Amino acid sequence: MRDAVDENSDPTPSDLLDAAEHLLEKVLRTDCETRASALDLLTVDALMTHALQRANDDPKLRDRFPDEAMTRIASAREP
Secondary structure, eight states, rough: OOTTTTSSSSHHHHHHHHHHHHHHHHHTTSSTTTGGGHHHHHHHHHHHHHHHHHHHHHHTTTTTTTHHHHHHTOOOOOO
């Protein structure tokens, strides 16, 4: 996860979401149905979970961030 967020020691929910989205798009550009993609897909999951947890701690983000995150991840695709 640290590599995915450019070693930012205190990433924001948006930083984590950006990293998850970027990594998912990278996976989708490859043969994502092989075992080689498993670690990257688990990292995407961990980044999303962490982003949602951090957003839940911020009253300004708590209500809108989950919908934004799901919309962005659902729209990720191969370029």
